[in-house]
Amino acid sequence: MSVTTFDLVQSSLKARLRRAERMQRLRAGLLVLPLFLFVLLVFLVPIVILMTRAVDNPEIADNLPRTIEALAEWDGTDLPGEPVFAAFAEDLRETQKTKNTGLVGKRLNYEISGARSKSLQAGRAAEKMESGPYKEAFLALDPLWGKTETWSAIKRAGSPTTSFYLLKAVDLQWSPAGEIEQVPPDQRLFVDIFIRTLGISTLVTLATLLLGFPLAYILATLPPRHSNILLIFVLLPFWTSLLVRTTAWVVVLQTEGPINNLLLWLGLTDEPLQLIFSRFGTVVAMTHIQLPFTLLPIYSVMKTISPSYVRAARSLGAGPFRAFWTVYFPQTVPGIAAGCLLTFILCLGYYITPALVGGPSDQMISYFVALYTNRELNWGQASALGAVLLCATLILYAVYNRLVGIDKMKLG
Amino acid sequence: MLNLPPYASPLERLWRVALILLCAMVLLYLISPIIAIMPLSFNSEPYFTYPMPGLSMRWYEDFFTDPRWLDALKSSLIIAISATALSMVLGTLAALGLAKANFPYRAWVMAFLISPMIVPVVITAVGMYFFFANLGLNNTYFGIILAHTALATPFVVITVTATLIGFDQSLNRAGASLGAPPLTVFRKITLPLILPGMISGALFAFITSFDEVVVVLFIASPDQRTLPRQMFSGIREQISPTITAAATMLVLTAAAMLVTVELLRRRSERLRGIRS
Numbered sequence: 225m226s227v228t229t230f231d232l233v234q235s236s237l238k239a240r241l242r243r244a245e246r247m248q249r250l251r252a253g254l255l256v257l258p259l260f261l262f263v264l265l266v267f268l269v270p271i272v273i274l275m276t277r278a279v280d281n282p283e284i285a286d287n288l289p290r291t292i293e294a295l296a297e298w299d300g301t302d303l304p305g306e307p308v309f310a311a312f313a314e315d316l317r318e319t320q321k322t323k324n325t326g327l328v329g330k331r332l333n334y335e336i337s338g339a340r341s342k343s344l345q346a347g348r349a350a351e352k353m354e355s356g357p358y359k360e361a362f363l364a365l366d367p368l369w370g371k372t373e374t375w376s377a378i379k380r381a382g383s384p385t386t387s388f389y390l391l392k393a394v395d396l397q398w399s400p401a402g403e404i405e406q407v408p409p410d411q412r413l414f415v416d417i418f419i420r421t422l423g424i425s426t427l428v429t430l431a432t433l434l435l436g437f438p439l440a441y442i443l444a445t446l447p448p449r450h451s452n453i454l455l456i457f458v459l460l461p462f463w464t465s466l467l468v469r470t471t472a473w474v475v476v477l478q479t480e481g482p483i484n485n486l487l488l489w490l491g492l493t494d495e496p497l498q499l500i501f502s503r504f505g506t507v508v509a510m511t512h513i514q515l516p517f518t519l520l521p522i523y524s525v526m527k528t529i530s531p532s533y534v535r536a537a538r539s540l541g542a543g544p545f546r547a548f549w550t551v552y553f554p555q556t557v558p559g560i561a562a563g564c565l566l567t568f569i570l571c572l573g574y575y576i577t578p579a580l581v582g583g584p585s586d587q588m589i590s591y592f593v594a595l596y597t598n599r600e601l602n603w604g605q606a607s608a609l610g611a612v613l614l615c616a617t618l619i620l621y622a623v624y625n626r627l628v629g630i631d632k633m634k635l636g
Numbered sequence: 637m638l639n640l641p642p643y644a645s646p647l648e649r650l651w652r653v654a655l656i657l658l659c660a661m662v663l664l665y666l667i668s669p670i671i672a673i674m675p676l677s678f679n680s681e682p683y684f685t686y687p688m689p690g691l692s693m694r695w696y697e698d699f700f701t702d703p704r705w706l707d708a709l710k711s712s713l714i715i716a717i718s719a720t721a722l723s724m725v726l727g728t729l730a731a732l733g734l735a736k737a738n739f740p741y742r743a744w745v746m747a748f749l750i751s752p753m754i755v756p757v758v759i760t761a762v763g764m765y766f767f768f769a770n771l772g773l774n775n776t777y778f779g780i781i782l783a784h785t786a787l788a789t790p791f792v793v794i795t796v797t798a799t800l801i802g803f804d805q806s807l808n809r810a811g812a813s814l815g816a817p818p819l820t821v822f823r824k825i826t827l828p829l830i831l832p833g834m835i836s837g838a839l840f841a842f843i844t845s846f847d848e849v850v851v852v853l854f855i856a857s858p859d860q861r862t863l864p865r866q867m868f869s870g871i872r873e874q875i876s877p878t879i880t881a882a883a884t885m886l887v888l889t890a891a892a893m894l895v896t897v898e899l900l901r902r903r904s905e906r907l908r909g910i911r912s
Contacts, residue, residue, distance in 0.1 A: 248737075249738070251733075255732050255736075256730045256733035256739075258730070259729065259789060259793070260749065262786065263749055266782050266785070266786045269767055270763030271755070271760065271763045273766050274762055277766065435665070439663070442659045457663045457667050459898075460670065460890065461666050461670060464890040465890065467867050467868060469669065469670065471673065471867060472672065474875065475669075475875070475880065476673070480684060481685070485686055538641075544647075570754075572756060573755070590756055610758070613756055613759060614755065621751070625747050630746050
């Protein structure tokens with residue numbers, strides 16, 4: 225009897241405890257929910273849209289539907305027959321009405337250079353074509369329409385999704401035979417830009433480590449009343465607007481600016497050096513901006529290292545450098561990893577600073593994402609470049625998360 | 637200053653001196669460009685060279701009389717204050733939820749909520765430009781405020797989470813067991829303890845929005861031209877000393893914020909009984 229009561233009490237207690245825990249979890253979830261939904265809607269949805277734009281391919285499929293349908297039967301060996309040309313003429317008459325011929329031409333131009341003006345010409349001609357045979361009329365208009373490659377390009381571009389932009393983002397393309405190949409050397413562009421982006425990021429990360437490590441060491445080993453004052457020197461740039469710091473570098477590095485001023489005055493150079501709009505200026509300005517991001521994690525790790533370890537090593541007979549290298553340095557590695565990884569990730573996405581301080585050959589991948597969005601209006605290419613950059617960032621972010629842990633991230 | 641043990645060898649002393657000299661140069665590198673442009677804002681002539689021919693306040697006068705700069709300042713303040721308020725609410729609530737014991741998939745949820753800080757801002761900006769175009773939010777204050785809130789909230793989440801580390805949950809339980817309803821517990825116990833973190837987070841959020849230019853470049857029209865946007869086009873086209881005046885004022889604002897955050901951090905550590 226007493227045993228069963230005990231069991232009853234125990235099981236109901238367990239159940240109540242479980243329910244209380246469930247309620248607590250639910251309440252915690254409800255607290256996080258608003259931000260979760262906000263980030264989902266305002267941040268994730270736009271990025272997903274961007275990613276779909278990288279494979280989205282509506283121009284030809286929407287505007288030349290009859291041509292694409294007629295081309296479906298075509299095997300690609302010889303020039304397509306009259307029905308395809310008739311459908312093409314009808315589609316073009318339609319696009320002339322909807323004023324979309326330019327769009328079609330622009331899309332074809334990505335595949336075949338020079339196709340834009342010829343498409344516009346074909347559009348105007350199609351309006352005047354009353355009846356067939358259309359094939360001869362187009363062949364007479366321009367030799368472009370007499371090439372099998374043109375029609376296989378139209379067929380390829382007519383699918384509603386495409387790998388064209390993503391392949392182009394790594395300098396690849398579909399050959400007329402349907403194989404993936406490198407684009408001709410004179411059109412290769414993006415692989416170099418990715419390598420440049422990685423190169424600048426690596427250089428800046430190394431520079432921040434080389435400058436930040438000794439400073440972090442000094443700050444961590446000085447008595448707090450000194451180190452707190454010196455820390456302000458690190459934190460003030462950290463808090464200062466990125467644009468203000470970039471402006472400062474633009475002013476300081478100018479041909480007529482204070483640095484050239486000083487160098488001329490000291491007689492170190494006879495004529496002003498080209499400091500701004502150069503790789504040197506870009507790396508110097510980026511290093512300046514990223515230095516606190518590398519330094520602060522190293523500094524906070526160093527502060528937790530007890531000086532008695534090095535003292536013990538010294539008393540056991542190790543020289544100062546050996547004690548530092550074998551006892552002190554290995555303990556700072558987690559801080560170095562955290563700081564360098566964060567700096568490297570943030571460097572990959574730099575846009576404003578290279579755009580203002582760098583020259584044309586110092587622009588990083590973000591610049592080209594912006595360029596293709598605003599200037600070239602080639603949104604597919606902008607999205608594909610963005611997709612590659614995003615992938616690189618997310619992989620490194622996952623590594624950071626695993627090595628450091630996102631909740632260990634500290635500011636200031 | 638050398639702070640070396642008495643058994644240090646001369647070589648070690650020399651090394652230490654060299655190290656300190658190197659650090660002095662790094663500190664100089666960090667601070668000098670910011671310091672260098674401040675006097676230039678008082679230059680009487682529109683040049684960026686020293687020595688300056690004379691002093692004047694004409695660039696500050698220019699800033700405060702030119703409607704373009706004043707409108708930019710106003711837009712920036714409207715956007716930054718709204719985005720800060722929104723991200724404070726969203727970020728604090730989320731940090732409180734994430735701090736609860738055994739939150740499911742905590743690391744993943746946190747990584748997701750922080751990701752706007754990590755993803756290259758150009759990608760975010762272009763994505764929002766496409767998305768907001770469908771919703772008619774481009775070229776509106778509301779759109780920019782939403783975008784800046786997304787970018788600024790991670791900072792609030794991180795700073796508030798940092799104050800909640802080592803937060804003794806038994807304080808809340810003690811309050812509850814003494815009969816306080818949950819809201820009173822929050823107001824009387826949790827809030828005072830996390831307030832320093834919230835204020836630091838708010839300052840970070842404010843500066844993130846106040847400083848942001850890439851998203852504005854994509855989704856704003858000249859009607860919502862912000863201060864950084866105005867500076868950006870100023871540097872690109874014809875760099876005028878008015879920019880250095882604006883920059884000087886922004887540096888002073890940053891210094892004031894830095895001091896505030898440092899004081900708050902110390903206060904928070906004292907409140908939670910952490911000795912530095």
